[in-house]
Amino acid sequence: MAKKILLKIDNVSYRYADAEKDDYVLKDISFDFECGKVYAIKGKSGSGKTTLLSLISGLEKDYEGSITFNGKELRKIDLDLYRSRDIGIVFQSYNLLPHMSAMENIILSMDISKVKVPDKKKRAIELMESVGLDETQKDRRVLKLSGGEQQRVAIARSLSYNPEMLLADEPTGNLDKETENEILKIFKDLAKKENKCVVIVTHSENVCKQADVIYELKKKKAK
Amino acid sequence: MYILKNALVSIWRNKGRNLLIGIIILVIACSSSVTLAINNSSNSLIESYKNKYEVLATLGVNRENMMGEFDPNNKDNSREDMMNKFSSASKISIEDIEKYADSKYVKSYYYTISTGVNAEDLEAASASSSSEGNDRGFPGGGRGGMGGGMNFTNATSGDFTIKGYSSIEAMNEFIDGRYKISSGEVSEDFDSMDCIINSELATLNEMSVGDTITIIDAEDDSKTYELTVTGIFEEANEDSNTMSMFSDSVNTIITNSNVLAKMMTANSDLVVSTSPTFVLTSDEVVDNFSSELTEKGLSENLMVETNLDQVEGATKTISNVKNFAVTFLVITLIIGTVVLLVINMINIRERKYEIGVLRTIGMKKMAVSMQFLSELIIVAFVFLLLGAGIGSIISVPVSNSLLENEITSSQEEMSNIQGNFGKGNMGERPDSGQENRGNKMPGNLDKFNGVTTVQVFDSINAVVDFKVLGELLALGMLITVISGISTMVSIQRFSPLTILKERS
Structure with a gap:
């Protein structure tokens, strides 16, 4: 049975506002993303990987073509709501709030999404444990955590409102090999066990090897 | 609700920055409460002058x-x-x-x-x-x-x-x-x-x-x-x-x-x-x-x-003090607003990353603006109250020193009048001559030809009263909100993607 297409990118092109008329970063890109799979989008620097992730995450909307999430065109939906409920984003540089603890970062994300969770603290601890963090780290400021721990907190935060899709931009770029594998295992488990659609932008061959589907971006055209 | 909670966490975790803003607000509040107190004292003086110099x-x-x-x-x-x-x-x-x-x-x-x-x-x-x-x-x-x-x-x-x-x-x-x-x-x-x-x-x-x-x-x-x-x-x-x-x-x-x-x-x-x-x-x-x-x-x-010209002449000096106080207050508020505006602008630039993160995880622009404004208002409120307290302590000696000359001269005037009549204390003598004054003659011998004694000026108990406190909070909140508008405008203009790219 064919799985449901969660996100569909159809003939999408993008160029910066101040670029020349034909100077596209992305040109005629068409990808489909389904639940339960790990996708790797690879490409060289400047191939438009992060730009594509920005389009998918709704941070950039001046594109040509169509991007639909659950059949709805991104341009027509509330993108703040989309980012706070439907997708989770994990960045290479974690993008956690440094003045907050690990648990506060996770709970804030739940607050913003307005999901109904009976006990947010308990849920946050469960999420931290699910990504390999123990309870003793919940009250530590994120700046006092290691890179790997911060990335785990970022993943836990992105899962706090139980989104269908997880977008990760070079999530293991700042991590050592061992930690990278641990993080990738988390992603694979999310896809297989929780039927999440995981999209990882990377240029790491290791990541690509563990992905179910690999999309490669080349300058101005996808393969 | 989470906005307020987040604002409180942010205030507490960024004590240094908020202390700087607070000190500026404290200075504005102190000087404003003193000038407001002087203004009120001047009004009281003018009013009492009018009572003292009856028409x-x-x-x-x-x-x-x-x-x-x-x-x-x-x-x-x-x-x-x-x-x-x-x-x-x-x-x-x-x-x-x-x-x-x-x-x-x-x-x-x-x-x-x-x-x-x-x-x-x-x-x-x-x-x-x-x-x-x-x-x-x-x-x-x-x-x-x-x-x-x-x-x-x-x-x-x-x-x-x-x-x-x-x-x-x-x-x-x-x-x-x-x-x-x-x-x-x-x-x-x-x-x-x-x-x-x-x-x-x-x-x-x-x-x-x-x-x-x-x-x-x-x-x-x-x-x-x-x-x-x-x-x-x-x-x-x-x-x-x-x-x-x-x-x-x-x-x-x-x-x-x-x-x-x-x-x-x-x-x-x-x-x-x-x-x-x-x-x-x-x-x-x-x-x-x-x-x-x-x-x-x-x-x-x-x-x-x-004797209206005389009454107006007597209040002219106090009116000048009052006008000076009002002018000083306006200048303080303008300078305070500008300084707060600049600090807020710097503050926002420092917190761009935080804004980018909050926007990326789906927090709406207005919610981010409200959180930042809430932080400013909470800090302003606390330091305005503190400033009013300090201002009330400072304003008493300041106002009293302004009043001192008036009190002294008025008391000397009363003492001289009593001496001129050959009396040690006119207020203690029997009020025997009133029947000759007609029905409407004043019976109070502390009052001579429209001049009233100045016992009312002997002390100023509460120069910064609830009226001054209310005025101070209103003015303080006004400049806080005005300076906070810069925060809101900046947040509306920031693109989270741009912020995070700059960060990277």
Whole structure:
């Protein structure tokens, strides 16, 4: 049975506002993303990987073509709501709030999404444990955590409102090999066990090897 | 709710930054509360000045009107005619005064009556330039430059001038310090046949307190009156006539109006000069009172004069302090707003990353703006309260030092007035002369001719009161919100993607 297409990118092109008329970063890109799979989008620097992730995450909307999430065109939906409920984003540089603890970062994300969770603290601890963090780290400021721990907190935060899709931009770029594998295992488990659609932008061959589907971006055209 | 919670967490975790903003707000709050307190104190002072200097109305000659009737080219209009005209204008009977005082615009009234008399066994100072007539011609005389009514010569001749006051309040010369008791005291019994005389006259006639004087009606030698000397007064040097070896008042016998009333009863032809003073209810009723007097038959050659210019003059300095305080407050608020605006702009630039993260995880622009504004308002509120507290401590000595001169001068003024009457403490004496003052005469002897004691100024208990606190919070919140608008505008303009790219 064919799985449901969660996100569909159809003939999408993008160029910066101040670029020349034909100077596209992305040109005629068409990808489909389904639940339960790990996708790797690879490409060289400047191939438009992060730009594509920005389009998918709704941070950039001046594109040509169509991007639909659950059949709805991104341009027509509330993108703040989309980012706070439907997708989770994990960045290479974690993008956690440094003045907050690990648990506060996770709970804030739940607050913003307005999901109904009976006990947010308990849920946050469960999420931290699910990504390999123990309870003793919940009250530590994120700046006092290691890179790997911060990335785990970022993943836990992105899962706090139980989104269908997880977008990760070079999530293991700042991590050592061992930690990278641990993080990738988390992603694979999310896809297989929780039927999440995981999209990882990377240029790491290791990541690509563990992905179910690999999309490669080349300058101005996808393969 | 999470916005507020997040704001509180952010404030606590970024204490240094918020302390800097707080210190600026604290400085603004302190200076604002001091200036607001000064402003309020100034308003209180101005108000109390208005109470202190009650609105006094006297009747003066309408010279313009009178001169209009006088044709200098007409040989029949002699100088004597004009003087007679002036003189007749001064003839206001006590009945007229009582009629005029019977008004809803009048709180109280008093008057002075004077005429010329002779005296048995009393030698008048005889220097030709001595101004016995002078003094006779200037009865009353308002306090501190108040015109005090009509200034023209009494037609009755005599070696001496006898001047009768209706009450303590009418004794302007003693209140303003022109006369001062050197021996004995001013009698408070306004039914008595007591008098006080000039020290020079006393020396000339070797008289002292307790002696008696027999005065003779200048128009009718058969009518005599015996007065007991209860006090001897001196006249201040600055008012003395330099051409004379005697002071202006040397031949003036001061007594109460009842003595004059007895003389007038005994001799209906006695020509007297009267000078009434009416204490009005407020400065707004002057025109109404003037119209009422016209309706009651006041001569068109007379007009109502007031001490309003004097009152305004007295409050001018305080008004300047008040204006300075207001200007200082405005400048403080403008500078404070600009400084807060700049700090907020810097603050926002420092927190761009945080804004980017919050926007990326789906927090709406307005929610981010509200969180940042909430942080600013909470910090501002706390430090405004702290500033108001410190300001209230500072503003008391500042305001009191501003008031100190006023308090001291007013208390000295009261002390001097009491001394001028030959009293240690006027407030403690029996209030015996009130029956002569008419129904509306003030019964409070702490009040002289519209001058009230200044006990109310002895201390300022709460300069920063709830009104000041309310004004301070309102102004503080206003500049906080104005400076916070920059935060909101910046947040609206930031693109999370751009911020995060810059960060990367």
